[in-house]
Amino acid sequence: MAEVILKGISKSFGETRAVSNLDLIIADGECVVLLGPTGAGKTTTLRLIAGLERADSGRITIGGYDVAQEAPAGRDVAFVFQQYSLYPHLSVYENLAFPLRSPARRLGKDEIDRRVRDVARMVRIDHKLENRSTRLSGGEMQRVAIGRALVRRPSIFLMDEPLSSLDAKLRAELRLELKRIQKELGATLLYVTHDQIEAMTMADRIGILAEGRLVQIGTPRDIYSNPANTHVAARLGQPHINLIPVDVLPDGRAPAGTRTVGARTEHLEISLGGNANAQIDWVEHLGDQNHLHIRVGDCKLITLANPYLPVKPGDKIGLALKNPLYFGADGNRMY
């Protein structure tokens, strides 16, 4: 495992700027998750580190070495792709052994066998080693794909939405397993996703990417409670943060220049039977909680509520802010 440093990395495809002036340090043994919408430059960043793309400018060092001139094979990274992850003409065992059999690594047969079986146990696929890789379920395939990365003990693991093609239940399961394995191995991991739950649960630090720029990087807690701008605020939290004009709800503490107020569920206080300044549009029952769709003037807000809160569509309620987030005209946070 090693420290990976990106300094001033830029990459364009024709007219499109995929990554622009990106600085990122991934510490040894750290799990950094890059979060951002499609086209934010997440995958390009991974491909640049892996050497599948060449940066237009900037420096990438892995374990202290500048890898600019290295081919992918020489960079000692492992990559887990979103799909097309297994070699279809090989068995599970051969897939796992494939990186170890490369001419670049001269490992003995016994050593390969031992490592393949170790990793197969770790990703819980050891009962299907002789299967054709095409005869696996989606979850098993991704397990093998992750195993193929683990078998190498590379400097860094690069994972490009490895769970996004799986169904929700499997995704939750593998997410936990992946975190367990990463901790067990003390692996350096750069993980790309657009799923905020994956980001929140797996990351030591989350980096928010937008239009090729790293907008903010910090611990999940930090990114959630102290977003640097409206874009970052909108990435995390379920339901989405309510971004409303400053004068919609009464609040005396907004700093001068505030244009937008960001209010998550925890920033909203609902009172029944007092001064009514809002109206319930409708209520979505999720079982353990309710989504309340609230209208204040022309503004619509969504918040979570206790399912036993006695409200129904059409009810008038009082809505007040409680330590919300303030953003200026440029979208940046005001303190």
Place this chain on the structure above:
Amino acid sequence: MSSVNSAHSVVEPGAMSKRIAASIVIAYAVITMIPLVWIFMTSFKSPPDSISYPPKIMFQPTLEGYCNLFTTRTRQTSEYIASLGTPTSTCDETTRSRNMVIAGPSNYWPRFKNSLLIAFGSTFLAVSLGTLAAYGFSRFRVPLADDLLFFILSTRMMPPIAVAIPIYLMYRQLGLSDTALGMILLYTAVNVSLAVWLLKGFIDEIPREYEEAAMIDGYTRMQAFFKVVLPQATTGIAATAIFCLIFAWNEYAFAVLLTSGEAQTAPPFIPTIIGEGGQDWPAVAAATTIFLVPILVFTILLRKQLLRGITFGAVRK
């Protein structure tokens, strides 16, 4: 209830349409097979049976056609034939019954070997070059790729024989006339455009992620190509190889023009059999029957690759 369902099923054709489709296919197959069956039958007829009218469906099968195909014979007086010892083979016996003796082997076998060498050689070359070129076009940003591909295709826009005369002159200058190498190069040149286009389609279907994964796993691009791309392109390669082989195997016009002796292939040789000792249709039919065997075997061997779907990958979209 189930019968109602199947009658309205979108994917499963009804019993009636299945029967109609089957009868059309069978009729087509029978019609295409008749000439082949006729050739096969004729190859086992005696020369008089082969030209009798009305044609004989029932006849005494004989290997005379095959004997005549592989031998040259000279006519002798019956006294001379009587003076010979006992016949050494069935062919010997058949030949003597026609007042002839075997003078030596015919040219069929050498011509057939030429055909094998030239057809398989050019197919191998065309498919190898085609695979590499197709891979290049599919994966790299080749300058003027579209124009180059069009240019490659444009070589097929006229019948190859249209350039026969320039090629004839060129080959005479280069000393390639009547050489196996010349024919291999010629058929390769004709086939390679087809191979590039067919294979590019197949290779485009193989996701790049496989090679990228292999390259990250410690392989060079070349190693990744052989370890990961080739095994997945076998279907396309097999299909392309069969197309190339059929062309090279059956090609007649260039073979007539450019080969006359040493490098002559079977197609131009077969008609010459007719001239040698009267119209020896059984020998011609025997030559044709044997000529069909390699391509039949090759197709049957590769049948599995041909039928297997193009994508059989571990892909879940």
